[in-house]
Amino acid sequence: xxxxxxxxxxxxxxxxxxxxxxxxxxxxxxxxxxxxxxxxxxxxxxxxxxxxxxxxxxxxxxxxxxxxxxxxxxxxxxxxxxxxxxxxxxxxxxxxxxxxxxxxxxxxxxxxxxxxxxxxxxxxxxxxxxxxxxxxxxxxxxxxxxxxxxxxxxxxxxxxxxxxxxxxxxxxxxxxxxxxxxxxxxxxxxxxxxxxxxxxxxxxxxxxxxxxxxxxxxxxxxxxxxxxxxxxxxxxxxxxxxxxxxxxxxxxxxxxx
Amino acid sequence: xxxxxxxxxxxxxxxxxxxxxxxxxxxxxxxxxxxxxxxxxxxxxxxxxxxxxxxxxxxxxxxxxxxxxxxxxxxxxxxxxxxxxxxxxxxxxxxxxxxxxxxxxxxxxxxxxxxxxxxxxxxxxxxxxxxxxxxxxxxxxxxxxxxxxxxxxxxxxxxxxxxxxxxxxxxxxxxxxxxxxxxxxxxxxxxxxxxxxxxxxxxxxxxxxxxxxxxxxxxxxxxxxxxxxxxxxxxxxxxxxxxxxxxxxxxxxxxxxxxxxxxxxxxxxxxxxxxxxxxxxxxxxxxxxxxxxxxxxxxxxxxxxxxxxxxxxxxxxxxxxxxxxxxxxxxxxxxxxxxxxxxxxxxxxxxxxxxxxxxxxxxxxxxxxxxxxxxxxxxxxxxxxxxxxxxxxxxxxxxxxxxxxxxxxxxxxxxxxxxxxxxxxxxxxxxxxxxxxxxxxxxxxxxxxxxxxxxxxxxxxxxxxxxxxxxxxxxxxxxxxxxxxxxxxxxxxxxxxxxxxxxxxxxxxxxxxxxxxxxxxxxxxxxxxxxxxxxxxxxxxxxxxxxxxxxxxxxxxxxxxxxxxxxxxxxxxxxxxxxxxxxxxxxxxxxxxxxxxxxxxxxxxxxxxxxxxxxxxxxxxxxxxxxxxxxxxxxxxxxxxxxx
Numbered sequence: 001x002x003x004x005x006x007x008x009x010x011x012x013x014x015x016x017x018x019x020x021x022x023x024x025x026x027x028x029x030x031x032x033x034x035x036x037x038x039x040x041x042x043x044x045x046x047x048x049x050x051x052x053x054x055x056x057x058x059x060x061x062x063x064x065x066x067x068x069x070x071x072x073x074x075x076x077x078x079x080x081x082x083x084x085x086x087x088x089x090x091x092x093x094x095x096x097x098x099x100x101x102x103x104x105x106x107x108x109x110x111x112x113x114x115x116x117x118x119x120x121x122x123x124x125x126x127x128x129x130x131x132x133x134x135x136x137x138x139x140x141x142x143x144x145x146x147x148x149x150x151x152x153x154x155x156x157x158x159x160x161x162x163x164x165x166x167x168x169x170x171x172x173x174x175x176x177x178x179x180x181x182x183x184x185x186x187x188x189x190x191x192x193x194x195x196x197x198x199x200x201x202x203x204x205x206x207x208x209x210x211x212x213x214x215x216x217x218x219x220x221x222x223x224x225x226x227x228x229x230x231x232x233x234x235x236x237x238x239x240x241x242x243x244x245x246x247x248x249x250x251x252x253x254x255x256x257x
Numbered sequence: 258x259x260x261x262x263x264x265x266x267x268x269x270x271x272x273x274x275x276x277x278x279x280x281x282x283x284x285x286x287x288x289x290x291x292x293x294x295x296x297x298x299x300x301x302x303x304x305x306x307x308x309x310x311x312x313x314x315x316x317x318x319x320x321x322x323x324x325x326x327x328x329x330x331x332x333x334x335x336x337x338x339x340x341x342x343x344x345x346x347x348x349x350x351x352x353x354x355x356x357x358x359x360x361x362x363x364x365x366x367x368x369x370x371x372x373x374x375x376x377x378x379x380x381x382x383x384x385x386x387x388x389x390x391x392x393x394x395x396x397x398x399x400x401x402x403x404x405x406x407x408x409x410x411x412x413x414x415x416x417x418x419x420x421x422x423x424x425x426x427x428x429x430x431x432x433x434x435x436x437x438x439x440x441x442x443x444x445x446x447x448x449x450x451x452x453x454x455x456x457x458x459x460x461x462x463x464x465x466x467x468x469x470x471x472x473x474x475x476x477x478x479x480x481x482x483x484x485x486x487x488x489x490x491x492x493x494x495x496x497x498x499x500x501x502x503x504x505x506x507x508x509x510x511x512x513x514x515x516x517x518x519x520x521x522x523x524x525x526x527x528x529x530x531x532x533x534x535x536x537x538x539x540x541x542x543x544x545x546x547x548x549x550x551x552x553x554x555x556x557x558x559x560x561x562x563x564x565x566x567x568x569x570x571x572x573x574x575x576x577x578x579x580x581x582x583x584x585x586x587x588x589x590x591x592x593x594x595x596x597x598x599x600x601x602x603x604x605x606x607x608x609x610x611x612x613x614x615x616x617x618x619x620x621x622x623x624x625x626x627x628x629x630x631x632x633x634x635x636x637x638x639x640x641x642x643x644x645x646x647x648x649x650x651x652x653x654x655x656x657x658x659x660x661x662x663x664x665x666x667x668x669x670x671x672x673x674x675x676x677x678x679x680x681x682x683x684x685x686x687x688x689x690x691x692x693x694x695x696x697x698x699x700x701x702x703x704x705x706x707x708x709x710x711x712x713x714x715x716x717x718x719x720x721x722x723x724x725x726x727x728x729x730x731x732x733x734x735x736x737x738x739x740x741x742x743x744x745x746x747x748x749x750x751x752x753x754x755x756x757x758x759x760x761x762x763x764x765x766x767x768x769x770x771x772x773x774x775x776x777x778x779x780x781x782x783x784x785x786x787x788x789x790x791x792x793x794x795x796x797x798x799x800x801x802x803x804x805x806x807x808x809x810x811x812x813x814x815x816x817x818x819x820x821x822x823x824x825x826x827x828x829x830x831x832x833x834x835x836x837x838x839x840x841x842x843x844x845x846x847x848x849x850x851x852x853x854x855x856x857x858x859x860x861x862x863x864x865x866x867x868x869x870x871x872x873x874x875x876x877x878x879x880x881x882x883x884x885x886x887x888x889x890x891x892x893x894x895x896x897x898x899x900x901x
Contacts, residue, residue, distance in 0.1 A: 029648070030530035030607075038763070039533055045761035045807050045816055053813055055323060057496040059536045061642075062421055063327040081645060089648050110467055111813045118444065121324050125436040129429035130388045134308040134711050135379065137386035141343060144397025154390040154415060157422060161326055190388045 001027040001088060004096040005040075007052055013108045019098065029089035033076065034059065034066065036088060054113040061085040061225060064160030067167070068113045069100040074164035074223040082162065082225040102163050104172035105210045117163050119209035120177060122254060127201035128181040130190050143189050156184040158226040168223035171212030176220040178206050179236035180228050186239055196243035200251045203240055208253035260513070260871060260886040263672040264368040269892055270350070273372045276673070277716060281723030288313035291722050292476040294461055296448045296503050298325030300420075300703060301686025302482030303427035304710025310434035312715060317474055318431070318440050319463060321447040321498055321818075326428040329484060329496040330686075330706060333420025334541050336404055336412035337384075337703040339377040344401050348409040350374045355893050356407065357701060360587075361666075361694020362845035362861065363895040364516070364869070366888065368673055369691045376708040381413055383711055387426040391415050405542055405699030406585050412700045417541060417638055423703055427710065448503045449745045449821065451479065451510045451682065454737045455729075458507075458682035462745045466818060469811040471745055473738045477728045478681050478718055481507060482710065485665035485687040487520065489826045489833065490778070491770020493662035494526060494539040500822035501829050504669050504688050512677040513871035513884060515670035515690035517829065518837035521697055521846045522779050523663035524591035527646055528606050528615035537661035538646060540639055542699055545584045545591070547623040547632065548656065550575050552603040552616050559605050563617055563655050574598055582900040589696055589779075589846050589859070590900060592660035596779045599659075606657045617655035624652065660779060664702060666693040666846065667836075670871040670886070674717035675709060678871075681725075683718060685709035690869070695845025749810050751801070752820045758805035762820040765800045769793065769823070769830055777834045782850040786838040790831055794879060797827040828878040835872075835881065842866045856901065863895050 003024040010017030027036055034056055041051035056066040061082040068083050070076035076086045091097070099113065107115040157180070165176035182199050185191030191198070214233055221230045265272040283291065291314050295306040298320040306318040320328060340353040353374040358365060381399070385391065391413050392400040404412040415422040434440040445466040452460035452473060460475035486501035487493040508514045525544055526537045553559055554572040574594055576583045586594075595616050598604065606615030624632050629652060633640070640651045647657070668690040675683050675691070686706040693701065731738065776789035800823065808814040843852045843859035844866070852860045869886040 028531050028533065031533055032535070032646075035533050035535050038535055042761045042763055045805055046759070048805075048807060050807055051816060053815055057322060057327055057498050058329060058332045059497060060332055060494075060538050062332050062418065063322075063329070063496060065322060065327050078645075085642075085645055087646065087648070114813070117323060121326070121432065121435075121442075121444075124326075124429065125432045129433045130386065131433060132383070132386040132430075133311060134304075134383060134430070134715070137379075137382040140341070140381045140385040140391075141398050143385075145393055146397050147393045147395050150390050150393045150397075153388075154422075157388075157390050157415075157425065158418065160421075161324065184390070185388050188388050188390065190386055 001029065001091065001093045003027055003091065006096070006098045008100045009052070009112055010109050012111060017109070027088050029087070031088045032059070032084060033070070033086040033088065034084050052113065053111040056084055059084040062160060064162035067102060067162045067164055069102065069167055071098055074102070074167040075225055080225055080227045102167035104166045106166060106172060106174065107163060119211070120161050120163065120174070122209065123174065123178060123202055123205045124181065126205035126253065127194065127198040128185070130185060131194060145189060149187055153184050153187040156180045156187070156228065156232050159228055160226060162225065164223040164225060165220035166211060168219040169212065170217055170219065171215060173214045174206050174209070174211035175214040175233045175236070176224060176228060176230065178202050179232040182236045182239060183232040186235070195239065196247055197251065199236060199239040200243050200247065204251050204253040208255065258678065258873065258884050260670070260884050261672065262366060262886060263674060264366065265673065269367060269371045272368050273375060280716070280720035283719045283723045285313055289315055291315065291478070292317065293718065294474060294476040294479045295319070295482065296461065296480065297328065297482035297484060297686070297688070298428070298431065299328035299330035299482060299484060299686060300424060300427055300706030301710040302480070303328065303424065303431050304707055305480055305482060305685060305714045306440055307427060307430035307434050308711055308715040309718065310437070310439035313439065316434070316440040317443065317476065319443045319446045319448060321445065321466060323445055325431055325442060325444060326425060328424060329499050330424045330703065331421045332496065333703055334417045334539065335543065336402065336414035336419045336700040337380065337423065338404070338411050338700040339381045339413060339704065340374055340411060341378055341381060343399060344410045346409045348411050352409065353377060353411065357692070357698060358694070358890070358893040360696060360698040362696050362859070362898065363694065363863065363867070363890060363893070364519070364844055364888065365692055365694030367890060367892055372713070373692050373705055373708050376712045377704050379712060380704060380707045384423055384426050387429060389415065389422045389426045406582070406587065420703055423707065427707070447818065448483070449506065450741045451507045452738050452741045453510050453679060454731050454735060457680045459731045460738065462741050464745070464749070467813050469809070469814065471742060471749070473733050473742050475731045475733065475738060477722060478683065480683045480685060480714060480718070481669065481688050482685040483688045485668065486826070486829055487662045487665050489769070489830050490662040490774050491766050492529065492534060492537050492774070494523065494537055497536065500825070502822050502825045505825040505829050507669060507677065507679070507682060509874050511679050511874070512682055513670040513873050514667070514832060515869050515871045516667035516695070516836065517833040517872070518777065518840060518847050519666035519695045519845060520662060521588065521664040521666060522592045522660045524588055524595060524660045525618065525658045526661035527643065528657050528659035529609050530607055530647070531609060538642070539661070539663060540643060540656070540658065542588070544618060544636060544639060547635065548584065548618040548620050549573055549622060550584050550591070550616055550618055552598045552605060556602045559603060559613055563605070572598070572603065579900050586900045587696070589848070593779050593848060595660055615657040615659045618658045619655035620651055621655070664697055666690065666695060666697055670869065674720065675713055676717065676721065681721065683714055685714050695847055748821070749817065752804060752817060752824065753806050753810060755802055755804045757803050759803040760805055762804055762806065762816060762823045765796065765804060766819070766823045766826065768796055769827060772796070773830050773833065777837050780848050780850055781837050783838060786834045789834045790838070793827060793831045793834065800824065800827055831878055832872055832881060836870055839883065840866060840870060858899070861895070861897065
């Protein structure tokens with residue numbers, strides 16, 4: 001296959017950035033999208049030019065480190081597939097592709113296609129856990145959990161934290177990411193004690209990180225490589241409302257970096 | 258050097274309890290005076306950092322990924338073993354211990370393995386309390402499955418994402434401590450050297466991967482949980498960033514490296530499709546429960562559509578050679594036999610570099626017997642993953658599989674406290690050598706990482722600090738600290754200025770991987786290993802002469818990162834081959850062609866090789882010094898494995 005690529009190049013957060021044209025020749029349909037970029041990068045290095053920076057690690061769709069926007073779609077055209085699992089057979093000979101980083105003020109660009117997603121870590125730090133001390137747990141079978149509840153929690157827990165939901169959202173909202181964690185823990189009996197505080201703290205942190213609000217476009221669900229449902233956002237909103245009414249104290253978010 | 262494993266004595270079931278009872282503690286008010294560095298945030302590192310922070314130590318934690326949640330523990334699919342005996346099928350701590358020692362082909366330390374089995378039950382409790390959504394039965398209790406041919410169902414799982422869920426559990430505990438201010442987290446920061454002052458590990462030198470800043474961090478204790486070195490093979494199931502640099506640099510500073518030749522090659526991975534390939538993807542071992550492995554009997558059929566090859570022309574080699582276990586023989590046996598049939602010219606799939614390296618895993622019989630729906634329920638997500646990568650549907654045509662490097666049992670030598678041969682340097686998870694012997698059983702890696710992280714290290718670190726007590730202040734200006742920083746800076750400069758810069762680091766990595774895969778992979782012999790040692794040395798010289806790294810040191814430079822990691826793999830690769838050459842026996846994942854039984858199976862030589870090979874760096878990568886820790890088996894008596 002022969003492809004024309006327009007790849008976003010940006011030296012750093014303060015650089016303006018631009019598209020750079022590349023041609024990919026002899027692309028095999030069995031290559032992954034990132035392997036196609038590997039080949040270009042190896043050629044760039046050998047020619048003494050700066051290779052394209054992009055984040056990636058496991059290359060099996062689970063670590064959540066990779067992600068780029070291909071022709072306007074986060075992680076590219078294939079449903080429920082991370083960029084590393086996207087293969088070139090999804091494209092046609094002669095296709096022209098525009099490749100961009102996640103774009104959101106909550107995800108400042110580091111270089112080229114690589115962005116800073118530490119905001120997600122700070123949202124989890126705000127309350128995305130059960131406060132259980134190591135060694136203090138009761139026997140694992142002490143609390144039976146109905147299979148349906150456990151499976152539902154697992155549907156939410158499958159989130160890989162890649163940020164495609166933010167990249168796909170016209171408001172750059174992180175609602176799907178936050179809702180997935182809020183729902184995962186809020187559905188399980190172990191997460192009940194901190195449930196009201198957790199949702200308020202995490203939502204406050206999401207707002208502080210400059211992510212937008214949800215206005216039900218559902219682009220996040222369409223882009224999510226793990227197929228996480230926006231019904232979790234509705235669930236989070238219910239929990240949040242209940243908590244706002246029932247709790248007397250305010251929560252404070254830590255300042256964004 | 259005296260390799261004292263500091264194993265407690267007495268009945269094996271009391272050793273860990275006794276050891277804890279006789280160890281020193283650090284009072285709560287004193288803990289905040291001690292600084293602990295944890296490198297790596299996988300199951301072992303994440304769990305250790307969270308637990309030590311919770312105990313009140315001042316923890317500095319480092320990972321090279323952009324977030325601690327991305328460590329490669331996340332990719333483990335199958336499950337985690339625990340001797341809960343929830344299935345009432347006769348499991349016990351002792352049985353898990355027995356299976357692990359035997360599965361490791363009698364090359365691990367009994368006391369450590371027993372402790373691992375004992376702690377396995379607490380791990381499940383801890384994970385469930387954190388909110389890990391393990392699979393459940395309709396009654397609401399935890400579900401289990403039998404894994405990797407085990408006779409009991411002791412494996413806990415969360416769909417095909419057990420590693421992810423356990424890691425997110427540890428990550429959430431870590432996040433809680435970061436919020437509480439007990440752990441200072443440094444993502445996108447790579448350890449490039451260990452600081453040793455007066456014989457004790459006192460800190461690390463790191464490079465920030467975005468700014469390029471090289472700096473020293475001093476502490477009272479350093480813990481490495483930096484994973485395995487499977488990427489020495491270039492192609493493996495490891496993440497792209499997985500590397501040996503932290504462990505190798507510690508080795509160069511005096512930590513002995515144990516059993517580097519023990520690597521695990523997993524039989525069911527998706528074969529390479531071209532020379533551009535960057536990694537290999539594992540398909541869960543559970544597929545062998547229903548799939549039948551075969552290749553064409555006749556060489557002229559290897560390029561044909563497999564569904565058109567008649568039954569009598571198919572060679573179900575595992576079923577024919579191992580009638581008792583058939584397709585469920587252990588990983589090493591399945592892998593080696595795939596190698597043999599492809600060496601005989603019967604491999605299938607696309608030709609890569611002139612060879613067809615693949616065998617079929619066929620579900621047609623299972624679909625006929627059980628119906629497509631049942632197969633879809635059991636393996637639907639795996640079949641989808643396979644189709645996404647290869648474009649073929651396993652419902653219609655047999656899967657193609659081939660072995661790939663998956664796990665490394667070797668690692669830094671540690672005693673019972675998980676302390677290396679450098680005082681104050683502790684090693685957990687895949688980075689140490691301790692529990693799996695020459696072969697790791699399925700669903701045991703997650704168990705070991707979490708046992709080390711949650712339950713062993715937090716305790717043994719307290720013992721070390723409580724025993725040593727007073728640490729001289731070491732500042733960033735200490736001459737040994739500055740020397741380590743200077744070393745790192747000069748290594749970086751030389752990578753950036755190779756005299757005849759020509760090839761990208763990955764070019765060399767690919768060459769190194771090819772040497773090791775062919776000579777120190779599933780099947781090894783003396784001649785090949787000697788040749789590999791020479792070839793690697795030559796390649797290493799060429800690397801330092803011709804590696805081309807664009808850009809500078811003070812910036813986000815992924816080529817420079819890669820070059821540093823490849824440089825260390827070049828040295829480790831040679832040690833691996835040397836260890837494999839020295840170990841003139843076959844055991845577990847280490848198969849020496851000169852040492853096999855009449856049936857072609859691995860022949861151990863217990864009288865001569867029942868020891869841990871721990872290598873000391875002498876200053877020259879070509880002249881390491883071998884030290885031996887003899888292994889004794891008081892409980893599980895060595896026997897020869899047989900799967901006929």
